[in-house]
Amino acid sequence: MTDLLDPPVVVHGDDHGHDEHHGPTGLVKWLTSTDHKVIGLSYTITSVVMLVIGGALAEVIRAQLISPNNHLVSLAQYNELFTMHGSIMIYLFAGPFAFGALANFVVPLQIGAPDMAFPRLNALSYWLYLSGSITMLLGVFTAGGAANFGWVGYAPLSNAVNTPGAGADLWIGGLLLTGFSAIFTGVNLTATIFYLRAPGMTLFRMPIFTWNMLVVAILILLAFPVLTAGLIMLYADRHFGTHIFTVSGGGVPVLWQNIFWFWGHPEVYILALPFFGMVSDIIPVFSRKPMFGYKGMVFATLTIAALSLGVWAHHMFTTGTVLLPFFSIMSLLIAVPTGIKIFNWIGTMWGGTVIYSTAMLMSIGFVITFLIGGLTGIYLASPPLDFFTHDTYFVVAHFHSVVVALVMGGMAGLYYWGPKITGYMLNERLGRWQFWWLFIGTQLFTFPMYLLGLKGMPRRIAVYLHDPSWANLNMWASIGAFMIGVSTIIFVINCVYSWKRVPAGDNPWDANSLEWFTTSPPPHHNFYRLPKIRSERPVWDYNHPEARALHHGEDHEEIHDMAKHV
Amino acid sequence: MELTPQSPRDAAGPKRALRRVRNLLALPIAAIVLSGCTLPSFGAFKSDTKTGQSTYHLWQWFSVGAIVIGGFTLLLMAYVMIRYRRRSDSIPKQTQYHLPLEITYTIIPILIVIGLFVSTVVVENKVTANPPTNVKIDVNAFQWGWKFTYPGYNAVVVGQTTQAPTMEMPVNTNVHISLTSSDVIHGFYVPKFNFSRYALPGVDNIFTFDAINTGTFFGQCSQLCGLYHSLMWFHVKVVTMSQYKAWLASFNTPAGIAAAKAANEATNQQTSTGVATKNAYGGS
Numbered sequence: 131m132t133d134l135l136d137p138p139v140v141v142h143g144d145d146h147g148h149d150e151h152h153g154p155t156g157l158v159k160w161l162t163s164t165d166h167k168v169i170g171l172s173y174t175i176t177s178v179v180m181l182v183i184g185g186a187l188a189e190v191i192r193a194q195l196i197s198p199n200n201h202l203v204s205l206a207q208y209n210e211l212f213t214m215h216g217s218i219m220i221y222l223f224a225g226p227f228a229f230g231a232l233a234n235f236v237v238p239l240q241i242g243a244p245d246m247a248f249p250r251l252n253a254l255s256y257w258l259y260l261s262g263s264i265t266m267l268l269g270v271f272t273a274g275g276a277a278n279f280g281w282v283g284y285a286p287l288s289n290a291v292n293t294p295g296a297g298a299d300l301w302i303g304g305l306l307l308t309g310f311s312a313i314f315t316g317v318n319l320t321a322t323i324f325y326l327r328a329p330g331m332t333l334f335r336m337p338i339f340t341w342n343m344l345v346v347a348i349l350i351l352l353a354f355p356v357l358t359a360g361l362i363m364l365y366a367d368r369h370f371g372t373h374i375f376t377v378s379g380g381g382v383p384v385l386w387q388n389i390f391w392f393w394g395h396p397e398v399y400i401l402a403l404p405f406f407g408m409v410s411d412i413i414p415v416f417s418r419k420p421m422f423g424y425k426g427m428v429f430a431t432l433t434i435a436a437l438s439l440g441v442w443a444h445h446m447f448t449t450g451t452v453l454l455p456f457f458s459i460m461s462l463l464i465a466v467p468t469g470i471k472i473f474n475w476i477g478t479m480w481g482g483t484v485i486y487s488t489a490m491l492m493s494i495g496f497v498i499t500f501l502i503g504g505l506t507g508i509y510l511a512s513p514p515l516d517f518f519t520h521d522t523y524f525v526v527a528h529f530h531s532v533v534v535a536l537v538m539g540g541m542a543g544l545y546y547w548g549p550k551i552t553g554y555m556l557n558e559r560l561g562r563w564q565f566w567w568l569f570i571g572t573q574l575f576t577f578p579m580y581l582l583g584l585k586g587m588p589r590r591i592a593v594y595l596h597d598p599s600w601a602n603l604n605m606w607a608s609i610g611a612f613m614i615g616v617s618t619i620i621f622v623i624n625c626v627y628s629w630k631r632v633p634a635g636d637n638p639w640d641a642n643s644l645e646w647f648t649t650s651p652p653p654h655h656n657f658y659r660l661p662k663i664r665s666e667r668p669v670w671d672y673n674h675p676e677a678r679a680l681h682h683g684e685d686h687e688e689i690h691d692m693a694k695h696v
Numbered sequence: 697m698e699l700t701p702q703s704p705r706d707a708a709g710p711k712r713a714l715r716r717v718r719n720l721l722a723l724p725i726a727a728i729v730l731s732g733c734t735l736p737s738f739g740a741f742k743s744d745t746k747t748g749q750s751t752y753h754l755w756q757w758f759s760v761g762a763i764v765i766g767g768f769t770l771l772l773m774a775y776v777m778i779r780y781r782r783r784s785d786s787i788p789k790q791t792q793y794h795l796p797l798e799i800t801y802t803i804i805p806i807l808i809v810i811g812l813f814v815s816t817v818v819v820e821n822k823v824t825a826n827p828p829t830n831v832k833i834d835v836n837a838f839q840w841g842w843k844f845t846y847p848g849y850n851a852v853v854v855g856q857t858t859q860a861p862t863m864e865m866p867v868n869t870n871v872h873i874s875l876t877s878s879d880v881i882h883g884f885y886v887p888k889f890n891f892s893r894y895a896l897p898g899v900d901n902i903f904t905f906d907a908i909n910t911g912t913f914f915g916q917c918s919q920l921c922g923l924y925h926s927l928m929w930f931h932v933k934v935v936t937m938s939q940y941k942a943w944l945a946s947f948n949t950p951a952g953i954a955a956a957k958a959a960n961e962a963t964n965q966q967t968s969t970g971v972a973t974k975n976a977y978g979g980s
Contacts (some may be wrong), residue, residue, distance in 0.1 A: 136967070152869065162720075176980060178874075180927065201915070205924065205925055205926060205927075206925055208926075209922075209923070209925075231736070257928035278901075280920045281918065284881055284920070285829070285880070286879070286880050286897060286918075287880040287881065287920065287921060287922060292839075292880055292922060294881070302833050337745070359715045364755075370752075377898035379899045383881060383896060383897055384896060384899070416778070417788075418787055418788055418789060419789075419791065419792075420787055420790055420791075420792040421792070422791070422792060422793075422794075423792075423793060423794075423798050424792060424793075424977075425793075426798050426802075448883070448892055448893050448894050449894045449896060449899075449901075450893055450901040450902075450903070451895070451896070451899065454820055454824070455813075455816075455817055455820070456814065457814055458817075459809075459813050462812055462813055462816075463806075463809055465805060465809060466802065466805045466806055466809060469801065469805045470798070470801060470802055470805075472769060473769075473801045474798075476769075476772050476773060476776055477794075479776040479777070479780055480780065481780060481788055481789055481791060482776075482780050482788050483784075483785075483786070483787075483788050484776070484777060484781050484782060485778045485782045486781070486782075494773070494777065497773065498770065498773065501766060501769055502766070505762045505765065505766050508762065508812065509755070509762070509836055510759065511756055512754065512758065512812065512816040512819075513816065513818075513820050513823075513824075514750070514751045514816065514819045514820050514823045515751065515754060515755055515758060515816075516750065516752055517823065517890070517891050517892055517893070518740075518748075518751060518887070518890035518891055518892060518916070519724045519891075521883050521885065521892065521918035521919055522884075522887075522918065524884075525777065570808065573957065578738070581739050584739040584740050584741070585739075585887070586885075586887025586914075586916075588883070588885060588916055588917070588918040589918075589920075590920045590926075591916075591925065592926045593926050593927070594926075595858075596914060596916075596929060597914075657755075676789060677787045677790055677791045678790060679791075679792040680789070680790050680791055680792060680793075681792070681793065682792075682793035682794065682795055
């Protein structure tokens with residue numbers, strides 16, 4: 131309708147059609163493709179399968195804890211259960227889902243690129259991830275069982291004396307492979323975002339999701355090699371006779387914790403920032419307003435990333451070996467940029483037209499649940515308060531508020547970008563059911579765990595014979611966890627039900643960023659044409675040229691009045 | 697499509713809402729200020745040690761802050777969700793920046809964080825101070841039990857898993873606990889003292905218990921340490937100083953000496969071969 135005023139930039143010559151790019155089809159296509167969309171979809175399917183496996187393990191854990199002296203699983207099996215649950219969720223689901231699945235699919239589209247910068251490296255990343263995942267899971271079938279020292283693998287519990295057996299080695303091997311997968315994805319995303327942006331797509335016109343993925347990619351490059359080095363040291367301790375983490379040979383066990391958390395805390399933000407980015411793209415679309423405080427949002431992300439490199443020892447306050455005030459203030463400060471983000475999301479909805487699609491509901495659920503997880507995280511940044519909540523269910527509840535919030539963010543992303551990826555809409559009615567089961571289940575799941583932690587229930591215990599009064603709260607937490615399980619089943623049903631049912635069209639949400647300017651699913655090399663890029667909402671500007679974002683100071687009496695009263 | 701002009705009702709909305717929000721917040725704040733130190737426990741233990749009570753008060757004030765800030769943010773969320781739900785297909789005003797507002801919600805959190813940090817440091821210095829004392833107990837953790845020895849005395853207590861050995865200590869006295877591990881990392885956690893500390897192999901972790909109430913308190917290993925982690929229990933029995941001295945003296949009888957010897961032998965193979973480095977927050 132506005133082609134005359136704003137002609138799209140043609141990015142693809144007419145000398146050959148897109149169809150000519152078509153390579154193999156079927157299984158061979160999935161095995162050999164270097165197309166970021168195919169790889170992204172492979173990542174999506176694999177990581178959602180991991181979510182389901184990890185979730186199933188969680189349900190067994192919660193079933194075990196329903197009564198004080200349950201014999202559903204043995205003590206040994208219980209240790210394997212929570213180790214594999216944590217490992218699968220953190221290493222094999224959350225990270226790969228964020229920077230492997232959605233980023234892979236969406237980032238090149240959002241910046242108007244034909245593919246990732248290194249398509250073959252991208253394929254290698256996926257195959258390393260898949261083989262790493264299989265390697266770790268194979269531990270279940272070894273004689274000694276899977277790894278059983280917790281997903282953090284603290285030395286010296288994880289050495290060959292205390293945990294002999296192949297399960298632990300497979301855990302280390304799987305982590306090394308997925309670690310390299312992450313590093314290569316980090317390289318790829320950084321190069322793609324720096325070098326393959328379409329003409330006009332300046333850094334400050336990138337969607338927040340792409341911005342966050344750039345920051346995540348840089349954090350990956352800073353953090354993951356440290357984990358890789360640590361894992362090699364751990365393996366050497368187990369098999370090559372070194373004593374890096376064992377006291378008897380002059381080693382230092384706490385060194386493992388320093389190395390692990392130097393990766394592990396940036397990792398928390400490597401996991402969280404992509405989901406922040408997803409909801410930062412979704413909330414403006416379903417409020418029909420631009421991202422409020424766009425630049426502030428970017429600086430908040432950069433601040434979080436910078437601070438996240440200096441907070442690792444807040445996981446180690448009770449070791450007695452770290453400088454408490456430094457790590458305390460650094461950790462507390464992260465609340466500031468995180469708060470800015472939450473107020474920016476509220477500011478985006480303020481004065482907007484809020485449309486309650488499933489993606490928007492999930493995003494709001496994310497913000498609320500993350501707020502709870504964030505506030506309880508502030509307690510843990512204070513060493514005296516950490517002394518009595520450390521390693522209790524308070525901590526478990528805190529990070530489950532955070533990570534289940536991320537799951538809601540991820541679901542928001544799937545409902546939002548799913549139509550772009552598959553070409554078909556997911557059913558909204560089932561989506562709303564899924565949301566309510568997930569949201570209510572999450573709060574029912576975490577609140578009793580906060581209380582249990584305060585009552586003194588340590589994490590990672592299979593039985594609590596000495597205080598059967600904990601059973602009540604555990605029962606509620608388990609009911610919440612089962613509700614989350616139901617929500618996942620509804621999601622799987624929705625995927626099957628919606629398969630090839632309602633075609634999505636190019637731009638079903640009247641959205642902002644470039645991926646909505648091409649077909650669903652996009653053609654090989656993504657774009658036939660591009661609009662002019664003059665803001666972070668090129669597609670919105672193209673469709674609504676009269677409704678561009680207002681600069682600061684433009685007609686702002688109303689919001690100014692608002693500020694006077696805050 | 698055209699921008700819809702803001703109706704007068706829309707313009708008045710935020711003002712009215714903010715007044716409403718302020719009124720709602722005024723009540724709990726007033727209630728807290730008026731009630732002074734009778735703050736609710738917010739689920740935590742009041743603690744049976746003096747330093748643990750400092751931690752408890754810090755917990756209460758952090759909780760007040762969390763509830764006020766969280767409540768304010770949730771109310772804002774609820775307000776925008778209801779007030780700005782879609783009513784028509786018109787495009788709302790495309791406001792993107794408001795610098796004074798953005799600066800406000802950057803500065804205020806920074807001030808709050810400074811307040812939290814200062815109160816943290818004050819309490820932390822109390823909790824990690826190790827004032828000099830004559831009462832010292834060596835605690836050694838091993839898979840899966842605890843050994844309590846009293847330097848200078850014959851007293852030794854040892855027990856594994858659900859045997860839950862008892863550590864006796866005097867009330868109203870600073871007690872230095874020197875915590876070590878013989879094998880993997882354990883967590884020495886006494887919930888009712890609001891305190892835990894890692895038992896690390898190769899590190900001698902020193903901290904102070906200053907119990908103000910007598911009684912027996914349950915403790916448990918909090919850091920995953922292998923198969924029987926769930927069952928690695930102990931008790932802390934706080935008694936008067938005279939009872940404590942009498943208890944120590946009871947190990948000087950032939951029966952007591954034999955018991956201590958047996959306990960030592962039972963755990964000798966567990967003893968760490970590494971050289972422990974002295975370690976304490978705040979010095980000792």
